[in-house]
Every structure is written in structure tokens, then in C-alpha cells.
Amino acid sequence: MKTPFDLRFLTTFAAVAEHQSFSKAATSLGVAKGTVSRTIAQLEAELGVELLHRTTHHVALSTAGVVLYERTREHLRALQTSVANLPELEEEPSGLLRLTCSPDFGVLVLPAIITGFSRRFPNVRFDIRLSTDHEDLVREGFDLAIRVATGPLKDSALKMRRIGRGTAAFYAAPAYIARCERPQRLLDEQHSWVLHAGVIQLLKLDIDSVQFCVDDFFLARDLMRDGVGVGMLPTFIAQSYLDEGLLEEVSLQGAPEMFGDLVMLYPSSGQTPKKVTAFRDFLIEALKSETQL
CATH class of the missing domain: 3.40.190.10 (Periplasmic binding protein-like II)
Known part of the structure; x- marks a missing residue:
């Protein structure tokens, strides 16, 4: 004998046993009466026993039905309680x-x-x-x-899911601009450059033309603040230094407009x-x- 693996079989059977009626069980489950009847027939065929005695106006448990109901009733209630109490099913996120x-x-x-x-x-x-x-x-x-x-x-x-728009620009310290003049073109050989490795790769730049290649924007920002060169930063990273006068934005010929979508990624499986x-x-x-x- 195969063991039924579909929990809906037992849930439907328990509803019929409790209400002693196909129609009342269907109402409690929110399904059609015919669906309840077919599900019980499938369960009986799966188990190879008759679980319910049916008459025109009455439904009663057979001996096998009584045993099955008594053995599964508490387990079903425990499962239903466990699922209902999952944090994600509560009204408030948790x-x-x-x-x-x-x-x-x-x-x-x-x-x-x-x-x-x-x-x-x-x-x-x-x-x-x-x-x-x-x-x-x-x-x-x-x-x-x-x-x-x-x-x-x-x-x-x-x-x-797109959640925002990120922008970036090129910056240099006022002291650097006063000492070396304002740069005019991207990777001008007369200037030192401070660029993130990801930016170098994204813009397909010649890494040999970059004096300071770093993998951290905070480090790039502080190097630029200290006047070692010109560099690119996301706007939200540069903003506080701009407000304090530690950096100035510079416009460069040939530099592409820097922006990107800020996105949120999450697993697609299930709800x-x-x-x-x-x-x-x-x-x-x-x-x-x-x-x-």
C-alpha cells in the first residue's frame, strides 16, 4: 500500500469527518462539493479502504475512517497551527x-x-x-x-527591482587644482589619476595611465582629498567632502556621463x-x- 503524500487528502477527510457532510466540509474549505467528493474518492483509492459510509442524507465514518481520523487529527491541527504562526504570515513583517x-x-x-x-x-x-x-x-x-x-x-x-539612480563625477582637491591647474581631459598625462579598479574596467581605460588604482572608494576619496590626484567617485560618497570644501567637481572632455541603476536583488522562488x-x-x-x- 502506498502512503498518500498529498496533505490535502487528509485535510479534506478531516473536514468531512468533523462536519459529517460533504457540503459543509466544502464550505469550510472554500471549495466545491464535487472537489471534496473526488478528493475523498482519491484517498480511498490510494489507501485501498472505504473511509466513509454514504447515504442520501448522511455521511458516517467507517471503522477504518475512525482509526485514520483519530490517528491524524492532532497532527493535522499541529501542522495547521505551525503554518499559521509562521512570522511571514503575520500581519506585520517580522x-x-x-x-x-x-x-x-x-x-x-x-x-x-x-x-x-x-x-x-x-x-x-x-x-x-x-x-x-x-x-x-x-x-x-x-x-x-x-x-x-x-x-x-x-x-x-x-x-x-530598481530602487534608485546613482550618479558619479570626477573630483579633485582645491589644493591639487591650485598646484597642477584644473584638468581638461580624462587621463591627461599632465595629471595624476586616482581610479577605482572597477571604473577602469568599466570604462576600458589603460591601467598604465593610472597612477593610483584602488579597490575602495573611501580610500580613493581620501587620496584625492590629500591632493595626490584627480579621480571619480559616486556622488553620495563625495558629497560630504564637497560640502566641506575638501573636493571640487571637475569637467573633463571625453569623459562619459557616469550613472547607474541602484537595484535590489532577491530570490525569485516562491512568494x-x-x-x-x-x-x-x-x-x-x-x-x-x-x-x-
Whole structure:
């Protein structure tokens, strides 16, 4: 005898046993009476026994039906209670939200967003990892990642949602401009250049023309502040130094307009958890006020 693997069989059987009626069971389950009848017939065929005695006006459990109901009733109730009490099924988002993003975004932008979100949804806990690596979200168990899109999404296991627009520009310290004059062209040999390795690759520049190649925008910003050269920074990273007069924006001939979509990536399998959709919507709304992202 094969064991039925479809829990709907037992759920339907339990409803009929409790109501002693196909129509009342159908109403409680929110399905058609014919669906209940066919499901019971499938279960009986699967088990090879008659579970219900049917008459025109009455339904009663057979001996086998009584045994099956008594053995499964408490287990079914426990399963239903467990599923109903899952955090994601509660009205308010809750549970652990695991996210990853780049260190610069995580340090400069994320704190205010996390603080505001936590005040609105205090039952959500966070596990935040700052990294420049593009982790496998599914394998590593992350709920979402915040990244700058560099092209079409290749991983079919992920969904992508645009949450903002990022801009970048070229900057230099006032002291550097006073000493070396304002640069006019990208990679002008008369100037020293401070560029992120990712930018060099993206713009397909000659790395031999770059005196300072770095893999961290904070390091590039501080080198530029100290007057070692001209460089490119995302606007949100440069903004505080601009406000303090530590950097100035420079326009360069031949330099492409620098911008990109800020996106949120999350696994595509199954229903998106409430904690993820709530954080996504909050993040989009919060970033609308970031005029210099």
C-alpha cells in the first residue's frame, strides 16, 4: 500500500469527518462539493479502504475512517497551527532579514534607512553583511542584496527591482587644482589619476595611465582629498567632502556621463516574504529624498 503524500487528502477527510457532510466540509474549505467528493474518492483509492459510509442524507465514518481520523487529527491541527504562526504570515513583517550591500552604501546610506525601518517594523531583525563580492544569495541564505546594476540580470534564480539612480563625477582637491591647474581631459598625462579598479574596467581605460588604482572608494576619496590626484567617485560618497570644501567637481572632455541603476536583488522562488517587500518599499521611498545619490 502506498502512503498518500498529498496533505490535502487528509485535510479534506478531516473536514468531512468533523462536519459529517460533504457540503459543509466544502464550505469550510472554500471549495466545491464535487472537489471534496473526488478528493475523498482519491484517498480511498490510494489507501485501498472505504473511509466513509454514504447515504442520501448522511455521511458516517467507517471503522477504518475512525482509526485514520483519530490517528491524524492532532497532527493535522499541529501542522495547521505551525503554518499559521509562521512570522511571514503575520500581519506585520517580522523575522530575520539577511541583506548584503557594498561597504560604501552600507556605511553612508544604510544606517538612516535601517533606523527608520526598525522604528516602523520593530519585529524585523537584521543580519547585514558589507561586501564588494557578489554573493550567491540563494546558496548563502541572503534575503536581498543592494547593488549597482552593471548589465542585464543573468541569474534566473533572482528578481531585480530598481530602487534608485546613482550618479558619479570626477573630483579633485582645491589644493591639487591650485598646484597642477584644473584638468581638461580624462587621463591627461599632465595629471595624476586616482581610479577605482572597477571604473577602469568599466570604462576600458589603460591601467598604465593610472597612477593610483584602488579597490575602495573611501580610500580613493581620501587620496584625492590629500591632493595626490584627480579621480571619480559616486556622488553620495563625495558629497560630504564637497560640502566641506575638501573636493571640487571637475569637467573633463571625453569623459562619459557616469550613472547607474541602484537595484535590489532577491530570490525569485516562491512568494516574496513580507519582510522583503516591506523593506523594498521603505527603501524606495527613503531614496526618493536622496537628491545626491
